[in-house]
Amino acid sequence: MFWSLDERLTELAAFAGVELLLAEKPLTIRVPDVLVASPSPLDVPRLGAEDVSLVIEVLSEGTVRTDRVTKFSEYAEVGIEHYWIVDLDDPASMVTYRLVDGEYENFGEHTGKVSFDFDGTPLTLDLDALTTRHAQRP
Template identity: 60%
Template sequence: MSVMEWPHDLLSLDDWINLPETPEHQVEVVEGVLVVAPRPMPFHQSAVTRLGYLINEKLADEYWALSEVEIVLSEAPLTVRSPDVVVVPSSLVETNPPRFHTGDVRLVVEVLSEGTRRTDQVTKFSEYAEAGIEHYWIVDLDSPVTLITYRLIEGDYENFGEFSGVAELDFAGTPLTLDLNALTTRRAQRP
């Protein structure tokens, strides 16, 4: 095990960019302070991968769902999060940026897991709203798998629906049908 020197001051975006990769940890920055957690467990990762795939299959071509990319919520003080899934314009994805800014992000999805429940439901809920991200969805993998959708209305998230089983949604004028039970199976369910 190697020991790395962690910063002793609040991080700037340049500091963040120059940090070494840590594949064994999930690292984010909140108001200039590093937040380090173990990587999510395989069941969580499988659900995130499946969710991104299912959303991409239904999205209009102008949008793209990506898993675990960095979004800069604020540069001063620096807050960088790596949501489980984000939806951004395809034209921007094609430029292959190292991270996205909140103005680029149309939807953030967090999948609850042990150790992140409060962060996803309280802290990130308020951070994403303050950053102006229009849609926020929270998935709970505990049986039955559920999805709560929020939409930003006058600066606050309002509950736009709670689903289990099959969720019939609308995103940017495109109907999305998501089989939530498919998030916890080994193979995507075929029609």
């Protein structure tokens, strides 16, 4: 499992494959690898940026520039407080950013199994497990 949230976390839920509406005009939609927001019905097709606390993007060969440059500025512009970028190249790593005065600041670079506090909730991430799963794909 990539991440586990403490049972006390009831105000947020993790979603994959959900559209993130960044702007209505011009229509700007992203589909992050994972986003964390207030719990919604499981069939929610799209969330607004104002409802999202965290976006996690996993780098791939075709998305490095988009994830590190374009999405980095787009997510900051709409006020998403946390943005984490996961790199699966060995060793798997993650850089965590937090919005401060309208710009993302680096709040840590992590490898292996990491435990820390996310908005008052203990969070454990196993980046090595991601590398194992990634290597097993055909």
